[in-house]
Amino acid sequence: MDQIRKSTAPTIKDERAFHNVALVLMILLALYCLAPFFLMLSVSLSTEHSLSTGGYSFWPREFSFAAYDYLWAKRFTIGRAYGITIFVTVVGTITNLLLTSLFAYPLSRKDFKPRNVIAFIIFFSLMFNGGLTASYIVWTRLFHIKNTIWALLIPGSLMGGMNILLVRNYFNANIPYSIIEAAQIDGAGVFRIYWRIMLPLSKPVLTTIGLFAALGYWNNWTNGLYYISDTKLYTIQVYLKKLMDSIAFLKSSDIASESAALAYKAFPMESARMAIAIIAILPILLVYPFIQKELVKGLVIGGVKG
Amino acid sequence: MPKIRSEKSSEGHSSQYENILKKNKKSKRLAEFKKTFPMYLMLIPGVIYLVCNNYLPMFGILIAFKKVNFSIGVLKSPWVGFSNFRFLFETKDAWIMIRNTLAYNAVFIILGMAIAIFVALCMAEISNRGIAKIIQPIICFPSMVSAVILSFIVYAFLSTTYGFVNRTFFPDSPINWYATAKYWPFILTIVHFWQVTGQSSIIYMASIGGIDKELYEAARIDGASKFKQIWHITLPLLKPMMTLMLLLSIGRIFNSDFGLFYQVPLGSGLLYNTTQTIDTYVYRALLELNNVGMSSAASVFQAIIGFLLVILSNALVRKIDKENALF
Incomplete structure (x- = not known):
C-alpha cells in the first residue's frame, strides 16, 4: 500500500484534495451522529430554571447535578429496573448461545440424516411468521407469561434462525471433520465433542452472536410493552418508555423507603428525564469501544443475510 | 468423489460397534440409533422453542378468520370467513x-x-x-x-x-x-x-x-x-x-x-x-x-x-x- 502511494504521489494531486474532502465530510457525519447525545447530556446537567427560561441547548446555561442527585435518591427504584435488565441480558444471552449452538451442531454433522428436514424447518420459520397478534395470543392465552420474568426472556429473542445457520456454517467451514473423527476414535460421545471441541473452537462466531443477543436484550422494550404491566418487572427501557408517556410516572413509582428522602427534593422534571436516558445508554457507551470491532464483523456477516 | 469415500470409511472407523454392524441389520439400526440419539436430544430445546415461538403462532393466523371471544376460548370461537x-x-x-x-x-x-x-x-x-x-x-x-x-x-x-x-x-x-x-x-x-x-x-x-x-x-x-x-x-x-x-x-x-x-x-x-x-x-x-x-x-x-x-x-x-x- 505505502509503496504504491509513494510511487504515484506526484501524479495524484486531485487525489489529495479528494482525501481531504472525504475526511471533512466524514468528520462532520461523526459529529452529526454524536451531537444528539451531547444535547441529552447537556439537558441532564442543566438547572430546571435555565431549561424553563432558555429551553434545551447544547451547552448547559446553568450547570447543575440536581437531576443525578434526584436519581441517586431514587436509586432503589431505578436500581431495580437496572437489575432486571442486567439479569435478563445475562441469562438471556447465555441461554441463547447454548440453544443456538446445541441446535447448530447436529445440523452440521453430515452423518445426521434428518439435518436437511430440520434446516428446512428453520428456513420456513425465517420466511413466514404468524405476526404479532397470533404470537401475543399464544404467549398470553396459552402460556400465560404476562407479568412474569419469562415475558422478558423468551418471546422472539431466545433463539434466532439466522444465527443457527451462521453457527452451522461456521462449524462446517472452520472445524475440520478430521478433528471430530479423531475424537470419535478416542471414544468421545456427541455431547463431549460439542462441549470440548465445537464450542471452544467456535469462540469468534459465538462472541459475535452473543454480543448482538446481549445488545438486543439490553435494548428490548417491546416485550415489556406487550406483556408487562407490573412496575416491579420493568426493565430500564420500559421504565424509560413509561417516563416518556408521563413524566409524573417518575414521582409515582417511588418506593416507600425513598419517599422520605425525595419529599425534601425539588423535582427536576426535564433534566431528570434526560438523566435517566443517559444512565440507560451509559453501559453501552462504556463497553462499546471494546466490542465495536466484533460488532462490525457481525454486521458484515449478518448484513447480507438478515 | 474421494470426499464421499473418506466419509464412509470414517463412519465405519468411528463406530465402536463396527463388528456388530457386520453381523446383522438389527444391531446396525441400534448402533445408528445410539449415535444419533444424542443429536436428537440436542435439538429438543430448540425445537420446543421453535414450536412455541414460531410454529404455534403460524396456526394463529386462523384467528383472522374467527370472531374471537376469549370467554369461550379461541378454539370454540365461531368462524366468520373473510x-x-x-x-x-x-x-x-x-x-x-x-x-x-x-x-x-x-x-x-x-x-x-x-x-x-x-x-x-x-x-x-x-x-x-x-x-x-x-x-x-x-x-x-x-x-x-x-x-x-x-x-x-x-x-x-x-x-x-x-x-x-x-x-x-x-x-x-x-x-x-x-x-x-x-x-x-x-x-x-x-x-x-x-x-x-x-x-x-x-x-x-x-x-x-x-x-x-x-x-x-x-x-x-x-x-x-x-x-x-x-x-x-x-x-x-x-x-x-x-x-x-x-x-x-x-x-x-x-x-x-x-x-x-x-x-x-x-x-x-x-x-x-x-x-x-x-x-x-x-x-x-x-x-x-x-x-x-x-x-x-x-x-x-x-x-x-x-x-x-x-x-x-x-x-x-x-x-x-x-x-x-x-x-
Whole structure:
C-alpha cells in the first residue's frame, strides 16, 4: 500500500484534495451522529430554571447535578429496573448461545440424516411468521407469561434462525471433520465433542452472536410493552418508555423507603428525564469501544443475510 | 468423489460397534440409533422453542378468520370467513397504513442505498486509516441505542415548550411538532438515516475493501481522475452487492420498524396519517383498541404478502447469485 502511494504521489494531486474532502465530510457525519447525545447530556446537567427560561441547548446555561442527585435518591427504584435488565441480558444471552449452538451442531454433522428436514424447518420459520397478534395470543392465552420474568426472556429473542445457520456454517467451514473423527476414535460421545471441541473452537462466531443477543436484550422494550404491566418487572427501557408517556410516572413509582428522602427534593422534571436516558445508554457507551470491532464483523456477516 | 469415500470409511472407523454392524441389520439400526440419539436430544430445546415461538403462532393466523371471544376460548370461537378482512379494508386506516409502509420503505431503500454507498466511498478515501478507524465506530453508534432512547433524543429536539428546534429557530411561534402530521415524513426519514447510515455503509465498505488495488493503480497510470476511478471501477464492482441488497430488501417492504413509527412519534394519535404503518396498526388494534379481529386481519395480511415477497426476492437472488440465496 505505502509503496504504491509513494510511487504515484506526484501524479495524484486531485487525489489529495479528494482525501481531504472525504475526511471533512466524514468528520462532520461523526459529529452529526454524536451531537444528539451531547444535547441529552447537556439537558441532564442543566438547572430546571435555565431549561424553563432558555429551553434545551447544547451547552448547559446553568450547570447543575440536581437531576443525578434526584436519581441517586431514587436509586432503589431505578436500581431495580437496572437489575432486571442486567439479569435478563445475562441469562438471556447465555441461554441463547447454548440453544443456538446445541441446535447448530447436529445440523452440521453430515452423518445426521434428518439435518436437511430440520434446516428446512428453520428456513420456513425465517420466511413466514404468524405476526404479532397470533404470537401475543399464544404467549398470553396459552402460556400465560404476562407479568412474569419469562415475558422478558423468551418471546422472539431466545433463539434466532439466522444465527443457527451462521453457527452451522461456521462449524462446517472452520472445524475440520478430521478433528471430530479423531475424537470419535478416542471414544468421545456427541455431547463431549460439542462441549470440548465445537464450542471452544467456535469462540469468534459465538462472541459475535452473543454480543448482538446481549445488545438486543439490553435494548428490548417491546416485550415489556406487550406483556408487562407490573412496575416491579420493568426493565430500564420500559421504565424509560413509561417516563416518556408521563413524566409524573417518575414521582409515582417511588418506593416507600425513598419517599422520605425525595419529599425534601425539588423535582427536576426535564433534566431528570434526560438523566435517566443517559444512565440507560451509559453501559453501552462504556463497553462499546471494546466490542465495536466484533460488532462490525457481525454486521458484515449478518448484513447480507438478515 | 474421494470426499464421499473418506466419509464412509470414517463412519465405519468411528463406530465402536463396527463388528456388530457386520453381523446383522438389527444391531446396525441400534448402533445408528445410539449415535444419533444424542443429536436428537440436542435439538429438543430448540425445537420446543421453535414450536412455541414460531410454529404455534403460524396456526394463529386462523384467528383472522374467527370472531374471537376469549370467554369461550379461541378454539370454540365461531368462524366468520373473510369478514375481518372486509371490515379492515373498508376502513380508511387500511389504505393509510399500506401507503405509509410502502412509501417509507421505498424512500428508505433507495435513498438509503445512495447514502450508504456515498459514506462507504468517503470512508475508503480517507488516507489516514487511524482517523477512519475512529470515525467508523462513531457513525455506527446510533444503531446501538433502542427506539426508546431514540424517542428521548427526538423529544429533546422537538418538544414544543423546551425543544432545541423551537427555542432556537422558532422562538416566537413554536411549532407543535407532535400534533402536526405533515412534518413527520421528514422527521422520520432524518431520524431513520441518523440511526442506520453508519451501519448500512459497513457492508459496502467491506466490498470496497475487497477490490483489487491494482485496478486503481492501472487506472492511475492511464491518467484516470478519482471521479473516473470511482465511476468506472468502484461502482461497477459494487453493483452485485447493490443488486443483492436491493432484492433482499424487497422481501421486507411490507414490514416496518415498530420502534421508529410508534415510539419516536410518542404514539401520538394526531400523527396517524403520516406515521401509521402496518406494524403500528396491528399493535394499536390489538392492545389499545382490543379489536382482535382487525388486528389479526392486518397481521395475517402482512405475514402472507411478506411470505410471497420473500419467496420472490429469494428467487431473484438465486438467479443472480446462488451463494447468497437463503434457499
